[in-house]
Amino acid sequence: MREISFRDALREAMSDEMRRDNRVFLIGEEVAQYDGAYKVSKGMLDEFGPKRVIDTPISESGFAGLGIGAAMMGLRPIVEFMSWSFSLVAADPILNNAPKMLYMSGGQFGCPIVFRGNDGAGGQLGSTHSWCVESMYANVPGLKIIIPSTPYSAKGLLTQAIQDDDPVFCLESERMLSMTGDVPEESYTIPIGTADIVRTGSDCTIVSFGRPVHFCLEAAEALAREGIDCEVIDGRSIKPLDIDTFAASVRKTNYCVVVDQSWSFASVGSEVAAELHRVCFDDLDNHVHRVHSDDVPAPYASNLEQEMLPNARKICEAVRSVTYNA
Amino acid sequence: MTAIPMNQTDPTTESSPETEVVSLPTGDVLLGWLRDMMLIREFEVRSMQAYQNRLAGGFLHVYNGQEAVAVGTIAAVNSDDPVITAYRDHGHALARGMKPEVGMAELFGRIGGCAKGKGGSMHFFDAEHHMYGGHGIVGAQVPLGAGLAFATKYRDEVIDGGKSNHVTLCFMGDGAINQGAVHEAMNLAAVLELPVIFIVENNLYAMGTAVERCTAAGTHLVERARAYGMNAACLEGMDVLDVYRGMKPLVDRCRETSRPCWIDMRCYRFKGHSMSDPRKYRTHEEEEQWESRDPIERLAAWLVDRDLLTGENFKQLGKQVRSDIRQAVKWAEASPPPGLEELHHDVYTGNWGPYTGTSKPEFLRRRRDDQETSGA
Numbered sequence: 001m002r003e004i005s006f007r008d009a010l011r012e013a014m015s016d017e018m019r020r021d022n023r024v025f026l027i028g029e030e031v032a033q034y035d036g037a038y039k040v041s042k043g044m045l046d047e048f049g050p051k052r053v054i055d056t057p058i059s060e061s062g063f064a065g066l067g068i069g070a071a072m073m074g075l076r077p078i079v080e081f082m083s084w085s086f087s088l089v090a091a092d093p094i095l096n097n098a099p100k101m102l103y104m105s106g107g108q109f110g111c112p113i114v115f116r117g118n119d120g121a122g123g124q125l126g127s128t129h130s131w132c133v134e135s136m137y138a139n140v141p142g143l144k145i146i147i148p149s150t151p152y153s154a155k156g157l158l159t160q161a162i163q164d165d166d167p168v169f170c171l172e173s174e175r176m177l178s179m180t181g182d183v184p185e186e187s188y189t190i191p192i193g194t195a196d197i198v199r200t201g202s203d204c205t206i207v208s209f210g211r212p213v214h215f216c217l218e219a220a221e222a223l224a225r226e227g228i229d230c231e232v233i234d235g236r237s238i239k240p241l242d243i244d245t246f247a248a249s250v251r252k253t254n255y256c257v258v259v260d261q262s263w264s265f266a267s268v269g270s271e272v273a274a275e276l277h278r279v280c281f282d283d284l285d286n287h288v289h290r291v292h293s294d295d296v297p298a299p300y301a302s303n304l305e306q307e308m309l310p311n312a313r314k315i316c317e318a319v320r321s322v323t324y325n326a
Numbered sequence: 327m328t329a330i331p332m333n334q335t336d337p338t339t340e341s342s343p344e345t346e347v348v349s350l351p352t353g354d355v356l357l358g359w360l361r362d363m364m365l366i367r368e369f370e371v372r373s374m375q376a377y378q379n380r381l382a383g384g385f386l387h388v389y390n391g392q393e394a395v396a397v398g399t400i401a402a403v404n405s406d407d408p409v410i411t412a413y414r415d416h417g418h419a420l421a422r423g424m425k426p427e428v429g430m431a432e433l434f435g436r437i438g439g440c441a442k443g444k445g446g447s448m449h450f451f452d453a454e455h456h457m458y459g460g461h462g463i464v465g466a467q468v469p470l471g472a473g474l475a476f477a478t479k480y481r482d483e484v485i486d487g488g489k490s491n492h493v494t495l496c497f498m499g500d501g502a503i504n505q506g507a508v509h510e511a512m513n514l515a516a517v518l519e520l521p522v523i524f525i526v527e528n529n530l531y532a533m534g535t536a537v538e539r540c541t542a543a544g545t546h547l548v549e550r551a552r553a554y555g556m557n558a559a560c561l562e563g564m565d566v567l568d569v570y571r572g573m574k575p576l577v578d579r580c581r582e583t584s585r586p587c588w589i590d591m592r593c594y595r596f597k598g599h600s601m602s603d604p605r606k607y608r609t610h611e612e613e614e615q616w617e618s619r620d621p622i623e624r625l626a627a628w629l630v631d632r633d634l635l636t637g638e639n640f641k642q643l644g645k646q647v648r649s650d651i652r653q654a655v656k657w658a659e660a661s662p663p664p665g666l667e668e669l670h671h672d673v674y675t676g677n678w679g680p681y682t683g684t685s686k687p688e689f690l691r692r693r694r695d696d697q698e699t700s701g702a
Contacts, residue, residue, distance in 0.1 A: 166674050
């Protein structure tokens with residue numbers, strides 16, 4: 001299999017779907033002439049033309065709402081946010097309109113739309129540009145959230161998202177766009193709501209989402225040298241959550257650490273912990289431990305930022321602690 | 327010439343340069359407009375009663391006084407052109423053809439309602455009549471309206487190579503024009519050349535705040551649209567014939583050029599913002615003056631003057647409309663509340679977790695079939 005980058009994988013998903021279905025179009029800031037602020041849409045204007053790859057003014061609320069109106073009429077927009085941090089000014093359309101349209105219209109108007117862009121800190125961008133929106137947005141019924149961690153899952157999940165009849169938020173990471181990996185040339189889908197066991201192990205389950213999955217793998221290697229054999233699960237979707245896969249692993253290992261890059265309060269991590277405590281209460285030999293970003297605004301200074309984020313050291317500490325090896 | 331709204335500049339001097347004489351439809355059509363306006367008025371009278379009797383809950387924003395706007399503007403577009411509005415939406419839905427009993431049942435929170443009782447007064451949707459809501463957050467529907475116009479144009483240009491040339495009507499109140507989303511949508515519509523007509527139903531008050539207290543240059547709202555390079559006009563909204571005559575050339579031009587257009591539609595709501603509004607921010611004298619320009623009385627008088635209506639016919643029409651709405655109320659009362667299985671229905675289109683798919687998947691499917699048969 002050939003290796004391509006994460007950004008190429010995202011582009012292949014979009015281009016494949018745009019070739020297959022002429023209702024699909026891409027809209028956002030700098031997606032056309034500039035080839036994408038992060039070059040994800042490079043070359044797409046040349047192939048699909050300006051009617052289907054559309055530059056917008058810097059008006060997130062306006063073009064997010066425009067996409068929703070177009071989706072109500074049966075088109076399948078892909079709306080790119082340069083960063084999910086900028087989606088906050090579009091909170092009303094993406095949280096109040098897209099996920100509620102089907103319900104409030106009694107099933108008359110759906111909203112088959114994808115919002116996608118960079119999520120998460122790590123580039124010394126300061127707090128306003130470093131949002132991890134997953135916990136905040138996952139609270140809203142009516143939407144789905146995917147968070148790929150590899151080029152392979154990026155292509156498969158985004159393809160599925162574009163074909164999905166419900167609004168899907170795709171959380172990518174600027175820090176991973178250049179990462180390469182095996183990706184089939186042909187089109188394929190990964191069902192939303194299915195996790196992937198990326199490392200098998202017998203002593204402790206580590207569940208994570210998006211970029212921190214790689215820190216978990218790094219931690220698992222270090223822990224293996226200490227004799228702790230971790231099973232690492234890439235959640236891949238946040239809504240729906242694949243609790244069944246997490247639970248099956250926990251029933252085997254009896255210990256679990258959840259690693260979630262957003263803040264801890266009312267978070268994806270706390271949701272996973274609560275669900276596992278509910279369904280695996282008798283299988284757990286300790287309560288689920290959690291690793292999050294520290295509850296502070298993301299700092300600029302590199303050392304502080306790295307200290308704030310989940311990292312392999314914190315994950316190792318959590319695994320040792322939960323397995324009584326601290 | 328029609329009367330000039332108080333404290334406002336003369337609409338006729340603000341109008342767009344079109345001088346074309348618009349011919350009115352036949353007497354039968356005009357009588358239909360009269361009936362539609364009367365139907366809306368009676369619907370609102372009964373919905374206020376229902377609210378007081380606690381048959382309807384939540385917020386209720388009635389349309390009394392503004393009937394000429396919905397009826398006259400919607401008469402100026404095709405029946406399959408999309409319409410979208412804010413929360414004072416009963417008039418637009420009825421003018422669009424929604425059955426009154428379906429609207430009434432929605433107010434009552436019944437399964438027979440347009441959204442099966444899940445939307446309520448502020449969220450009247452009717453796919454069959456191209457009514458895209460009913461939206462509760464001030465100004466939020468305006469980017470959506472731009473999106474509807476985008477989609478009609480995209481379908482013509484990318485999907486079916488057709489020439490349906492739809493025009494979208496996107497209504498908002500004067501309170502909405504200070505929302506950022508509205509300005510973003512206006513700019514987008516101009517930059518992307520979208521065939522949408524933004525209609526500001528300027529009833530002089532954003533809830534209880536007079537236009538001049540909250541809107542810079544509030545007497546010259548058209549300047550806002552012109553700043554975006556948009557064709558803009560100020561129209562008299564208390565007379566359905568004026569509304570229609572003002573709208574028709576703007577609609578034609580929008581359809582032909584695919585350029586957005588913006589209308590400052592001067593009107594007045596006879597009732598409060600909502601049912602809890604004591605209207606202390608305006609005087610009885612002002613209300614009486616505006617009530618003397620009742621759009622229903624006005625059209626009836628015009629028709630009587632031209633022997634298109636007799637006093638007796640007018641009375642009969644009133645009787646008929648009251649009976650129709652009485653029937654609608656009965657129908658709505660007889661419709662049961664949604665079953666509890668509806669709670670988790672229509673959240674997602676498919677089944678997962680507690681969710682049980684959607685009630686009208688055929689609607690989504692139909693759109694896909696359209697696509698396939700159109701050679702996608």
